[in-house]
Every structure is written in structure tokens, then in C-alpha cells.
Amino acid sequence: MGRKYFGTDGVRGRVGEAPITPEFVMRLGYAAGVTLVAREHLPHGEHPAVLIGKDTRISGYMLEAALEAGFAAAGVDVMLAGPVPTPAVAYLTRALRLQAGVVISASHNPFYDNGIKFFSAGGAKLPDAVEAEIETRLEEPMGCVDSARLGRARRIDDAAGRYIEFCKSTFPNELDLRGLRIALDCAHGAAYTIAPAVFHELGAEVLAVGVEPNGLNINDGVGATRPENLRAAVLAQGADLGIALDGDADRLIMVDRKGEIYDGDKLLYVIAAARAAEGRLEGVVGTLMSNLGFEHAVARLGVPFERARVGDRYVLEMLHERGWKLGGENSGHIICLDRHSTGDGIVSALQVLAALKQRGQSLAEACADLVFYPQRLINVRLPAGFDWRADRAIGAAAEAAETALGARGRVLLRPSGTEPLLRVMVEGQDGAEVDTLARSIADTVKEAVG
Structure with missing residues (x-):
């Protein structure tokens, strides 16, 4: 049974339109609160407690108040962290021994979007069963506990400081960043005060951009989804390298001193190669969109590689299934389970x-063995109800392309999770061949849908 409100990353949409309205978000807080109360079985008189953090969107004030009201009505205490990165909420929820964490953010989306994402007590994404239970309660009328059992709210004044110290603790004690000139793009988002402090306190000279949020400019021409801004800053200021985060600071893109952009696949490889050299890498999880050259490079490290569905949620699930620690997406979501x-x-x-420091390498040198294959992605709009998997012509076109590529490439057809589109992706060693095959499959899909 499909879920009505929760997607792969919480509840998200345009502010003021269902489901991101004050009334719905208050009901969501209440439904989540009732679910927590029912699941926790705390001693009489004790309240479950949740942490709420947000990014810098102007709608965060409104949605924070609505969530707080809903939780309080369910008898749940609320701790307000203010603007902090999404992973900070995961960490603080675990560190403070709370029952759940909630993030108000739409990640890399424009300011007029927003969303609600939940973390479990252990700092992981909320299990599907709990999300399903919350959805069930959303269909029921909202109530309110009696006044003596209402939840309370208080602000955590040292939330940012706690998280800064946690981030620094993941960097080796014997190393520092002295002598490094780092351009840092915080996307006018949740990490605008935190990220500069982390790198500065580890010894780097920090040249910060995207650190002037006004509620409306988050991700606007800046951050991990617009690395050209970081590239320009690196070149203009003569930085040794650049670091770009997105609005909620869970994505990473980097730039070297020459202006070369390094996506999630390349950065994941840098970490993987360093850990493999130390003999502490069991395997790596990528996604269906990870470049085939990345897969082959990981194989040369002598390390197993698996592909998960697109989405950091699925990467995380596969890491837990395999008992591995390292995975990520080319979009810049990188998961290091031995750190967070x-x-x-x-x-x-x-x-x-840390990998670059330990091995005495630049980004370019660390990625020297990583050769990306040309990749062509074409989106084809599908009419409602069209079953592309059952169409013989589409299947035959994909099979013909796979035969032509052999072991030199691959073909991937997958539907978009948010739009009525079929994504046609072809990847291989020969760019011209890849382009021709992708166009051929896309044209077949267009003919099939009329």
C-alpha cells in the first residue's frame, strides 16, 4: 500500500499548498506525538521529548510553531534547536537521548518549498512502520490531552556548539588544517554559522560565501547544486580548494584550486581509496546512477561494490543490510557510518x-585512477497509466543497446519519483555511441506513447 504523505525523504511540498500548510503540519506534529506516546511506554508522568531543527527558509518560523503546537497537544515535550543542519538534528537527538528528531527543511529546493523529516532516537531515518502509523493517525480527528499532561517547549542554546564539537571529533586528532585556504559555500542555509566555525577551529583559513541568509535566498545560485559559484570563489580568491554544502548541509561538492568540480562519486572514491589502503573498508554502496567508471575503480581497490536505488535512504538501508560503513550518491550525499x-x-x-592529508595528495592526484565514462540522460514524459515496462518495443530497444555496449557500458530505464517522466540513461566508454543509443531508446519511448 502506497503512502499518502511521506515520500522517500519525509513530507515535502510548496509552502501554502497541501500538505505544507500550518493546519496540516500541526496535525502532523500531533499524529507523530500520539505515535511516540503510544510506542514509548514511559513511566507515569514522564513525557516523550523531540528535537526540532530547521534551515533558514522564512516559512520555518511558521512551521516550527505549528509542529510545536501539535506535539504539545499530544503531550510531547519539544526542544528547539533553531537553524542547524539536518545531520545536526540526527546527532543531537541521539546525544540528548530524545525519542525523535524533526527537521524543517526542503534541502536543496528553493525557498518557497519546505518539508518535514523525522529521525528516530538512534539518529537514523524513521522506520517505514512508524511513518505508516503516523499516516494512519493523520486520517483521525486531532485531539488534545488534558492541561496537566500538555507538552512543554524550551530552546537549546548550545545546539550549534555541541554539533561543532561533534564534527571536529570526526577528524583525526593528530591532523589539522593549518596552511589550507578553503573557500566555503554554505548556500545561505542551515550551516551558515556552523561550517565556517568547524573548519576555522581545525586551523584552516576560511573564505566564506553563501553565509547571509534572509529567508528567501537559500540555494539561490549558491551551494552544492550550483557549484559554479564555488568555482568562481576558489579562482578569484586563490583558495587551495572549495567546499559547497546545500541548504540543509547533508550534501557535499568540492572544487580544487584549478576550478575542477568534484561530485559525490569522486569524493566517495577519495574516502574509499584511503580506507582501502589502510585495510578498513568492507565494501562500498553506490546507486543506480553511480558512474560505471566509479564501480570499476572501486573494483580495482579489491573492494565489493553494490548499487542501491536512487536516494540516500536506500543507500543507508543497503549499508545496514551488508554491514558496511561507506556509501553515497553522485549528488553529494555521502554516508560514513563509522562517523555518523x-x-x-x-x-x-x-x-x-583527512584522506588528502594522510596520503599527501591533492584532489586531482587522489582521483587519478578514477576515469568517468560518458553518460547521457534523457527524460521522456509519460501519459497517465502508461506501462512502459510492458511495452515490447521499449524493451527491445534497451536490450539492443545493452548488446551493443556489452561490458563497456550499461543502460538504465527508471521512472522519476516526483514527475511523470521516464529517465533514459546510457553510459559507456565511447561518448558518441552513448549519445546515439540514448537517443534511439528515447525516440522509441516517444513513439510508444504516441
């Missing part, structure tokens, strides 16, 4: 920097 329970842009950047 979730993907974290700041922590991931520190792992890359």
Missing part, C-alpha cells in the same frame, strides 16, 4: 580532507 548515523556534508568534507 546519516549523511553529513561537513563530516564528509572532513573525511576527504
Whole structure:
């Protein structure tokens, strides 16, 4: 049975339109609160407690108040962290021994979007069963406990400081960043005060951009989804390298001193190669979109590689299934389970920097063995109800392309999770061949849908 409100990363949408309205978010807080009360079985008189953090969108004030009201009505105490990265909420929820954490953020989306994402007491994404239980309660009328049992709210004044110290603790004690000139793009987002402090306190000279949020400019031409801004800053200021985060600071993109951009696949490889050299890498999880050249490079390290569905949630699930510690996406979500329970842009950047320091390499040198194959992605719009998997012509076109590529490439057809699109991706060693095959499959899909 499909879920009505929760997607792969919580509840998300345009502010003011269902489901991101004050009324719905208050009901969501109440439904989540009732679920927590029912599941926790705390001693009489004790309240479950949740942490609420947010990014810098102007709608965060409104949605924070609505969530707080809903939780209080369910008899749940609330701790307010203010603007902090999504992974900070995961860490603080675990460190403070709370029952759940909630993030108000739409990650890399524009300011007019927002969303609600939950973490469990252990700092991991909320299990599907709990999300399903919350959805069930959302269909029921909202109530309110009696006044003596209402939840209370208080602000955590040292939330940012606690998280800064946690991030620094993931960097080797024997190393520092002295002598490094780092351009840092915080996307006018949740890490705008935290990330500069982390790298500065580890010894780097920090040239910060994207650190002037006004509620409306988050991710606007800046951050991990717009690395050209970071590239320009690195070149203009003569930085040794650049680090870009997205609005909630769980993605990472980097730039070297020459302006070369390094995506999630390349940065994951830097970490993987360093850990493999130390004999402490059991395996790596990528996604269906990870470049085939990345897969082959990991194989040359003598390390197993597996592909999960697109989405850091699925990478995390596969890591737990395999008992491995390292995985990520080319979008910049990198998960180091020996450092944190979730993907974290700041922590991931520190792992890359530690690898470079330990091996005495630049980003270019660390990626010298990583050769990306040309990749062509074409989106084809599908009419409602069209079953592309059952279409013989589409299947035959994909099979013909796979035969032509052999072991030199691959074909991937997958539906978009948010739009009525079929994503046609072809990857191989020959760019011209890849482009021709992708166009051929896409044209077949277009003909099939009329």
C-alpha cells in the first residue's frame, strides 16, 4: 500500500499548498506525538521529548510553531534547536537521548518549498512502520490531552556548539588544517554559522560565501547544486580548494584550486581509496546512477561494490543490510557510518580532507585512477497509466543497446519519483555511441506513447 504523505525523504511540498500548510503540519506534529506516546511506554508522568531543527527558509518560523503546537497537544515535550543542519538534528537527538528528531527543511529546493523529516532516537531515518502509523493517525480527528499532561517547549542554546564539537571529533586528532585556504559555500542555509566555525577551529583559513541568509535566498545560485559559484570563489580568491554544502548541509561538492568540480562519486572514491589502503573498508554502496567508471575503480581497490536505488535512504538501508560503513550518491550525499548515523556534508568534507592529508595528495592526484565514462540522460514524459515496462518495443530497444555496449557500458530505464517522466540513461566508454543509443531508446519511448 502506497503512502499518502511521506515520500522517500519525509513530507515535502510548496509552502501554502497541501500538505505544507500550518493546519496540516500541526496535525502532523500531533499524529507523530500520539505515535511516540503510544510506542514509548514511559513511566507515569514522564513525557516523550523531540528535537526540532530547521534551515533558514522564512516559512520555518511558521512551521516550527505549528509542529510545536501539535506535539504539545499530544503531550510531547519539544526542544528547539533553531537553524542547524539536518545531520545536526540526527546527532543531537541521539546525544540528548530524545525519542525523535524533526527537521524543517526542503534541502536543496528553493525557498518557497519546505518539508518535514523525522529521525528516530538512534539518529537514523524513521522506520517505514512508524511513518505508516503516523499516516494512519493523520486520517483521525486531532485531539488534545488534558492541561496537566500538555507538552512543554524550551530552546537549546548550545545546539550549534555541541554539533561543532561533534564534527571536529570526526577528524583525526593528530591532523589539522593549518596552511589550507578553503573557500566555503554554505548556500545561505542551515550551516551558515556552523561550517565556517568547524573548519576555522581545525586551523584552516576560511573564505566564506553563501553565509547571509534572509529567508528567501537559500540555494539561490549558491551551494552544492550550483557549484559554479564555488568555482568562481576558489579562482578569484586563490583558495587551495572549495567546499559547497546545500541548504540543509547533508550534501557535499568540492572544487580544487584549478576550478575542477568534484561530485559525490569522486569524493566517495577519495574516502574509499584511503580506507582501502589502510585495510578498513568492507565494501562500498553506490546507486543506480553511480558512474560505471566509479564501480570499476572501486573494483580495482579489491573492494565489493553494490548499487542501491536512487536516494540516500536506500543507500543507508543497503549499508545496514551488508554491514558496511561507506556509501553515497553522485549528488553529494555521502554516508560514513563509522562517523555518523546519516549523511553529513561537513563530516564528509572532513573525511576527504583527512584522506588528502594522510596520503599527501591533492584532489586531482587522489582521483587519478578514477576515469568517468560518458553518460547521457534523457527524460521522456509519460501519459497517465502508461506501462512502459510492458511495452515490447521499449524493451527491445534497451536490450539492443545493452548488446551493443556489452561490458563497456550499461543502460538504465527508471521512472522519476516526483514527475511523470521516464529517465533514459546510457553510459559507456565511447561518448558518441552513448549519445546515439540514448537517443534511439528515447525516440522509441516517444513513439510508444504516441
